[in-house]
Amino acid sequence: MVKNKWKEENDSIIIDVPAEFDFRPNLDYLLRDKNEIMYKIKDKAITRLISANDKRMLVQISAPNNHNLHVRFLAGTRPKSVKTRANVVNYIRDWFDLDTNLAPFYEIAQTDPLLKHLIQDFFGLRLVGLPDLFEALCWGVLGQQINLGFAYTLKRQFVEKFGDAVEYNGENYWVFPSFEKIAKLTIEDMSEIKMTVRKSEYIIGIAKLMASGELSKEKLLELDDFKKIEKELVKIRGIGPWTANYVLMRCLRYLTAFPIADVGLQNAIKSLKNINRKPTKEEILEIASTWKGWEAYATFYLWRVSYNF
Secondary structure, eight states: OOOSOEEEETTEEEEOOOSSOOHHHHHHHHTSOTTOOSOEEETTEEEEEEEETTEEEEEEEEOTTSSSEEEEEETTOOOSOHHHHHHHHHHHHHHTTTTSOOHHHHHHHTTOTTTHHHHHHTTTOOOOOOOSHHHHHHHHHHTTTSOHHHHHHHHHHHHHHHOEEEEETTEEEEEOOOHHHHTTOOTGGGTTSSSOHHHHHHHHHHHHHHHTTSSOHHHHHHHOOHHHHHHHHHTSTTOOHHHHHHHHHHTSOOTTOOOTTOHHHHHHHHHHTTOSSOOOHHHHHHHGGGGTTOHHHHHHHHHHHHTTO
16 A cells, blocks of 8 residues: 655656556546536546645646656645645545555455446546545535436535635636635525525534534544444434445545445446346345445445446
8 A cells, every 4th residue: 555655756746556546437437527616627637726734726637647646736826835735645645545455345346246347347446535524514415315417516506606716727726615604604695506495504504513613524533433423423414324424435434334325326236236126225235245344435336337327
């Protein structure tokens, strides 16, 4: 496993990646919806705005050999501080989950009837994350009980209304709205966004918990126990087991997170097993019995199938 290995060459940062990484399937995943607003992809390069140490850096991420990541700072945003540049590297490593050793997962998947073809088709795909807790919780709430396309539309409306942007070459690059800003809003302030009143209430409530210091990524991680964190998350109004496991999986990086009621997961299993009905919870648990310790990655790879429906 490669950890925190990077070097600087000229104006670029080169981030070393594990053997089980290929830029192409990750890029394909990030291209799954044209309404994505948090980054832009052009000519096999990702451009996005990253916040670190109270600074905002516009970075372009590419992989000329589809392996090691090359990072360039755009629009004069290269920070002078090595610490800030290191934090940008850490954000990117977290985003692409580069510090997880996937070799044991691939070993398990090689003999699994559902996963063995997926690891061939998508070899090198990492569990692309949402490092910011507020963004992960909001995305979980926005995605509840609607299709993925509409969820992206809501996110775009939310970010354009309340986020901040840097303009570069005629394009806006956005940072997700801060919980401090959202905590001060009323339901009426959110009325232009085509989400339910209840979802608006949930998001403002989450923002207030974070603004008060009651809820933070650090506090959750300090619990150091999957079940304890899940229990804390579901105490929050608007956060059920699905959203809690989604956040545990994509933000807090628990490999055992398993959003078992997820429609995309169910549809992928239904398609791969060629059955004409939704699999039951008991059937999914039986199928997943060989994934122990890797439920999050198995789910993510199965989601990759469901995006083709």
